[in-house]
Amino acid sequence: MDNFSINTKCVQAGYRPGNGEPRQVPIIQSTTFKYNTSEDMGKLFDLEAEGYFYTRLQNPTNDYVAAKIAQLEGGTAAMLTSSGQAANFMALFNICECGSHIVASSSIYGGTFNLIANTMAKMGIETTFVSPDSTEEELNAAFKDNTRAMFGETIANPALTVLDIELFAKVAHEHGVPLVIDNTFPTPVNCRPIEWGADIVTHSTTKYMDGHGAGVGGCIVDSGKFDWMAHADKYPGLTTPDETYHGIVYAEKFGMEGAYITKATSQLMRDFGCIQSPQNAYLLNLGLESLHVRMPRHCENGQAVAEYLSGHDKVNFVIYPGLENDKYHERAKKYLPNGGCGVVSFEIKGGRETAEKFMKNLKLWAIETHVADARSCCLNPATATHRQMNDEQLKECGISAGLIRMSCGIEDKEDLIKDIEQALANV
Ligand SMILES: *Cc1c(COP(=O)(O)O)cnc(C)c1O
DSSP states (O other): OTTSOHHHHHHHSSOOOOTTOOSSOOOOOOSBOOOSOHHHHHHHHTTSSOOOSBTTTOOHHHHHHHHHHHHHHTOSEEEEESSHHHHHHHHHHTTOOTTOEEEEESSSOHHHHHIIIIIHHHTTOEEEEEOTTOOHHHHHHHOOTTEEEEEEESBOTTTOOBOOHHHHHHHHHHTTOOEEEEOTTTHHHHOOGGGGTOSEEEEETTTTTTOSSOOOOEEEEEOSOOOTGGGTTTOHHHHSOBGGGTTBOHHHHSHHHHHHHHHIIIIIIHHHOOOOOHHHHHHHHHHHTTHHHHHHHHHHHHHHHHHHHHTOTTEEEEEOTTSTTSTTHHHHHHHOTTOOOSEEEEEETTHHHHHHHHHHHOSSSEEOSOOSOSSOEEEOGGGTTTTTSOHHHHHHTTOOTTEEEEEOOSSOHHHHHHHHHHHHHTO
């Protein structure tokens, strides 16, 4: 599929049926797989042969869909996980251990912030957070001898900051460390971080990739470009024998293209078991088949809603990188020339109460904690995800009481705007 465009890959990459085989990806609804001899099975346990033995580690349906996402991102290998949270945890824990250090952009999804700032800290993995607007010198200064990964989001959820991936990759590589990028919001249709120097890409497939609010899931893609052996002292997990598999060395046996995902599968999936169910992988693939058709519509609607809100007298400000006066517009033009995503944030005049009233008036936009769905939805953090905070505490998080996050679906933009118009008129 390498010679085909991303549009064609969305539809046909991954599962390629042979003569007389099912057209649709088969759902292999089986926990286990049968072998004729113990010797056959033994080869799998020694990682000497490829094949399946237990769905806690690997399942063919998942691998078909992971292979599609690997091709969309331009990577060499990929693995599906049970959620985006599991993807980010495993992507980092595959190369970090107690005593390691991470440099991460401070503008990231709240769940990921909590994961690395609190939960991974309890495992002895420390993180230094840096502004996504840091200069090269500031980024360099955050690195330590024990830094093992750099992390950021292409477009941050919900702040909508755009990361300078090329700069982050340059600095990470100067320190002999891979750059891990969460590419959930733009999807590979709008940005492929590997082309800008990222080494590992993660996704919450729950969002645009699934696209229909049907299944929670995640994915990790390896570019196959990071030379673990060249930094062997930093990554003993990949470059020294794994005694749980008769002493194989992942980077030697599976090379740069395969070492990282093979280790993540054979060690982390074996031990944590947060694999995506084959049923959800099937649903995810249905979403992927139309991703390239849906993303331009999400962006078109996002741009139209952002522009409409910008000119409204009941609105204080709008955050959307597609707007010319947005702080990240120049970066968006470089990294997201075809648009970023359909999520728009704005501050309504009158704070919490007006925000609640406005949202109650909406007829098409559902109030949900979800984003990136075919159906439009919205959220006021001050009365939902952040409701335990007072105005002072909200300010510290960079969120105001009147801030509303609008996730533009793929409905008709005129209908979406008309609905916003009447809802604003009646507050
Ligand atoms: C939602 C989200 C996650 C977490 O994904 P889940 O599938 O909800 O576990 C991680 N990163 C980003 C950017 C997200 O939007």
